[in-house]
Structures are given as C-alpha cells and as structure tokens.
Amino acid sequence: MSGGKLVIFSAPSGAGKTTIVRHLLSLGLNFGFSISATTRKPRGAEQNGKEYYFLSAEEFKEKVDRDEFLEWEEVYPGCCYGTLKSEVDRIFKNGQNILFDIDVVGGSNIKKVYGDKALAVFIQAPSVDELEKRLMNRSTDHPEIIQERIAKAELEMSFAHLFDIVIVNDKLTDALAETEEKVRKFLEA
Numbered sequence: 690m691s692g693g694k695l696v697i698f699s700a701p702s703g704a705g706k707t708t709i710v711r712h713l714l715s716l717g718l719n720f721g722f723s724i725s726a727t728t729r730k731p732r733g734a735e736q737n738g739k740e741y742y743f744l745s746a747e748e749f750k751e752k753v754d755r756d757e758f759l760e761w762e763e764v765y766p767g768c769c770y771g772t773l774k775s776e777v778d779r780i781f782k783n784g785q786n787i788l789f790d791i792d793v794v795g796g797s798n799i800k801k802v803y804g805d806k807a808l809a810v811f812i813q814a815p816s817v818d819e820l821e822k823r824l825m826n827r828s829t830d831h832p833e834i835i836q837e838r839i840a841k842a843e844l845e846m847s848f849a850h851l852f853d854i855v856i857v858n859d860k861l862t863d864a865l866a867e868t869e870e871k872v873r874k875f876l877e878a
C-alpha cells in the first residue's frame with residue numbers, strides 16, 4: 690500500500706474507535722498513527738509518545754501560540770486535544786498513510802482540508818445507553834467523567850452526516866470486517 694492518504698476515525702467516546710483503530714494498525718496497511726497532544730492525564734497503561742503526547746496546560750498553550758497544531762479542540766471542559774503539524778509531516782515523510790482517532794469537530798475539519806485524499810469514518814454505537822455501558826465496563830474513567838462524555842454524545846452523533854461513511858459498531862466482528870473492507874478499497878483506489 691503506497692502512502693500519502695489519510696483515514697480519520699471520529700465518534701462519541703465509548704463507540705469503539707480505539708478498538709477499531711488498533712485492529713487496522715495490525716493489518717500491515719502502511720499506516721502511521723497520528724499521536725495527538727492532550728492535557729488530560731494518562732489512563733491505565735498509556736505511555737507518553739505512544740497513545741498521546743501528554744502535556745501540561747501551559748505546554749499545550751505554547752504550542753497553540755506557536756501555531757504548531759493542524760487543529761485543536763477543548764473536547765471536554767478543561768481538556769484540550771490537538772493534532773500536531775509535525776506528526777503529519779513525520780508520517781508522510783516515512784511514506785506512510787495516516788490514521789487519526791480524533792473528535793467529531795477535528796475529524797470534519799481535517800476532512801475539509803484534505804478532501805479526496807482523506808476518508809472520514811464515523812463510528813456509531815447502537816444507542817447512548819450502550820455507550821454508557823461500554824464506558825462503565827471499560828473502567829478507565831471516574832463516573833463524573835463518564836457522565837460528561839455521555840452528555841456530549843447526542844451532539845456528537847449529529848455530526849455523522851459530515852463523514853464519508855458511518856459504521857455501526859454493534860457486533861464488533863462485523864464492524865471490524867466492514868471497516869477493513871472500506872479502508873482497503875479507499876487505499877487501493
């Protein structure tokens with residue numbers, strides 16, 4: 690698979706983006722994962738420079754002021770996330786395609802910038818109740834954080850029409866197979 694294309698995954702928290710992105714990264718499709726910067730604290734076994742670049746609010750603001758982000762959002766109150774221009778450069782220079790796991794606003798913005806070079810995929814959970822169950826089962830966030838994420842889910846779902854395709858992640862094996870098929874087709878086109 691030659692490089693230079695972008696595949697963007699967006700969805701409300703708990704819909705299954707991380708699970709699906711990990712699967713795609715394991716397929717040898719010449720993807721580099723865009724490691725975002727965030728001001729949230731590491732969760733579970735997350736490592737700096739692997740899942741995210743974990744920054745203080747001051748460090749994040751310095752990068753905003755120096756125009757180092759392709760896009761950034763305060764995704765949850767007091768919690769900023771952003772795509773560094775240096776990440777996109779690094780992955781393209783390696784001759785790879787880029788895989789993004791970013792929020793619905795950032796995802797639709799990157800799609801606008803890159804047009805046909807980008808495939809924007811919206812991952813939909815069967816319902817908001819199911820999202821809540823998944824976040825509780827994941828056991829990585831405090832109940833207040835889960836409620837904050839659920840409160841935002843309805844609004845996030847209203848962004849689905851801005852994406853090229855919507856994958857309903859009900860049965861995981863079906864969602865993985867459908868995503869893999871659509872992504873392979875896009876990379877081969």
Ligand code: ADP
Nearest residue numbers: 702703704705706707708823827858859860861
């Ligand atoms: P996101 O990255 O969108 O927040 P995750 O990939 O972390 O979501 O998934 C949230 C939780 O739901 C995880 O514990 C994951 O193992 C689980 N999960 C993912 N897909 C499914 C599915 N189809 N059915 C049930 N649980 C799922």
Ligand code: 5GP
Nearest residue numbers: 725726761762764770771772790791792795
């Ligand atoms: P989490 O804290 O669960 O890892 O991510 C919370 C939300 O922030 C998810 O919707 C995730 O996709 C989004 N996110 C992660 N990185 C970025 C980024 O670089 N930019 C934007 N806009 N959102 C991001």
